[in-house]
Amino acid sequence: MSPKKLKEFNTTVKDSTCVDVLFGYCYPSTYRVGMTGLALHIFYAILNSREDTSCERYFRYDTSSPALSVESRRPLGDNHIIGFSLTYEEDIINLVQMLDSGNIPVLAEKRTGDDPIVVVGGPVVTANPEPFVDFVDAFVIGEGDLVIHDIVDLVIAGSSRKEVLSQFAEVRGVYVPTVSKLKINRNIILDLDTLDYPVAQIIPDVSEGSRLEPVFGKSFLLEVTRGCGHSCRFCLIGHVCQPRRTRSLGRLKDLVRMGIENTPVSKVSMIGSSLGDLDRLEDLVCWIVDQDLGVSVPSLRADTVSEPLLECLVKSGQRTLTIAPETGSVELRQSIGKGLDNAAIEAAVEMATRSGYNSLKLYFIIGLPGETDDDIKASVDMIVGLAKTSGLKVTASVNPFIPKAQTRWEREPQPPIDELRRKLKLVEKGVKERSKVTIESLDPRNARIQASLSVGDRSLGKVIQTAATYGGYAGxxxxxxxxxxxxxxxxxxxxxxxxxxxxSFLRK
Ligand code: SF4
Known part of the structure; x- marks a missing residue:
């Protein structure tokens, strides 16, 4: 897509000759997914709020070139710093390809003082940066809002690449693989209310349904919480983003007011895990609806759903209830640490039906440690049973277990691909001929790639670099x-x- 055709609101273009630092914010996947991520809006706002810095965006797909910025076609290699957010492990391939397309040496050891410094953050590298060390000059471990100013200041002050990197290594939560350290602490911001927040978010001027439309539609992203109060054994967020922190109701209302004033949208998308645990979620949702705004919430824990909350969400236009039972088996659900009983799930679905919802999205995992075929059957029974009793259209997203670094199941092996396929077939066969049920699934081969990258070590650099030259599973x-x-x-x-x-050198 030509950048001339892509009109966006709230972008910032500065004269690059009038600033000290050129920062390229890169999202190593599609424009649509990158624009849905809150990190992009946060860092874009923080960096461009500095008079001495110009931040422009790059995406792997859907823009005229991954090596030219959306804002001004600035070549990727002209930046002093390139920052990537790595949200999904497989996107490392796209990251390597983006560097290559910008004529930046893909191997960190080959870069010189003329090349940008490549910094990578996000949950994937916070859990385990080791498979990616060949390509990255510095990792941000934990929440980057705390160190982004330090990174820019050190680049301005540094006289050489080597000096800048050794200074980076002194910053809490910054990991520089070439500077050995016995332990690296993770950065966590304790008080969200004190953080600056991007209230003028970038919105593409595209029609509904466009492939450039962000995943939640054109909306103001409202980060309500970070972390999660639970820690299900398989869940990355439940482990690397602890503790759970929440913005106050007053601050959230202020952000919505300012956000809608500065961002040309009429919908608020709430961001956060297990939002139903939030005191007064209902008050917040109903208050947003009273402002004549649409609102969407992500997946809710079934035991936190209430009828007044669902009624407000229906008024706002939300018609799909998303919950994650993970498995239909009560015993297995207990063993994964979910602590949710079937009665709570059934009650949530009944409330959704009464409140006027028309569809249900359910998340399940197959291949969990200790899982038997009876557990799979229990998941099938749950899907079929909920579809039958509720009359709602049901989409069940059934995905393979992926062991993640730093979770309590980090040492659990993933079942063989054939076994995952067999389990998936059991689910598909079990719900067959239920016209109101659709099964979606991540291909077990992609789950295998994710798992290997998630628990891998620095020996994987060569295989990643070679795979990036081919692409796909065959690659x-x-x-x-x-x-x-x-x-x-x-x-x-x-x-x-x-x-x-x-x-093991990463510390909480
Ligand atoms: S699965 Fe959900 S409830 Fe469990 S730890 Fe993760 S985010 Fe929290």
Whole structure:
């Protein structure tokens, strides 16, 4: 897409000759997904609020080139700092391809003083940066809002690349692989109310349904919480973003007022995990609806849903209730630490039906440690039972278990791909001929790539670099053969996972 055709509101274009630092904010996937991420809006606002810095955006897909900024076609290699948010492990391929397309050496060791400094943050690297060290000059471990100013200040003050990187290594939560350190602390901001927040968010001027439209539609992103008060054994957010923190109701209302004044939208998308745990979520949602605004909330824990809350959400235009039972088996659900009973799930669905919802989205995991075929059958029974009793259209998203670094199940192997496929077929067969049920699933091969990257170590650099030259699952297979690195079997290797873990130097 030509940038001339892509009109956006709230972008910032500065004269690059009048600032000290050029920052390229990169999202290593599609424009649509990148624009849905709050991190993009936060860092864009923070960086451009500095008179000495110009931040422009780059995306792997859907813009005229991954190596030219959306704002002014600034070449990627002209930036002093390039910052990536890595939200999904497989996007490392896109990250490497973006560097290559910008003629920036993909290997950190080959970069010189003329090349940008490549910084990567996000939940994936906060959990385990080790598979990616070959390509990255510095990682931000934890929440980047705390260190972004330090990073820019050190680049301005530094006289050489080497000096800047050694200074970076002194900043709490910044990990520089070439500067050895025994431990790295994770950055966590305790008081969200004191943080600056982007109230003038970038909105693309595209029609509804456009492939450039953000995932939640054109809306003001309202970050309500960070972290989660639960810590389900498999869940990355429940482990690396602890503790759970919440903005006060007063601050959230102020942000909505300012956001709607400065962002040309009429809908608020709430961001946060397990939002139903929030005291007064109902007050906030109903207050937003009273302002004549639409509102969407992400997945809610079934035991936190109330009828008045659902009625307000229906008024705001939300018609799909999203909940994550993870499994239909009560015992297995307890063993994953979910602490949710079937009665709460059934009650939430009944309330949704009474409140005027027309569809239900349910999240399940297959291949969980200790899972039996009876547990799979319990999930099928739950999907079919809820569809039947509620009469709602049901979409069940059934995805393979992916062991994640720093979770309580970090040492659990992922079942073989054939076994995951067999389990998935059991679910599909079980709900077959239910016209109101749709099954969605992540391909077990993609789940395997994610798992291997998630629990891998720094030996994976070569296989990643080779796979980036080919692309797709076949590219990973080919890279495995060419490098002789057993990448795809790594997450299934129970023995290997008993050794010292590659991320053991990261501290909470
Ligand atoms: S699965 Fe949901 S409730 Fe459990 S820890 Fe993760 S975000 Fe929290």
């Amino acid at each position: 990973w297979r080919r890279a495995e053969k060419e490098t002789g690195i057993s990448f795809l079997s790594l997450a299934n290797n129970a023995e290997r996972l008993q050794n010292e873990l590659p991320w």
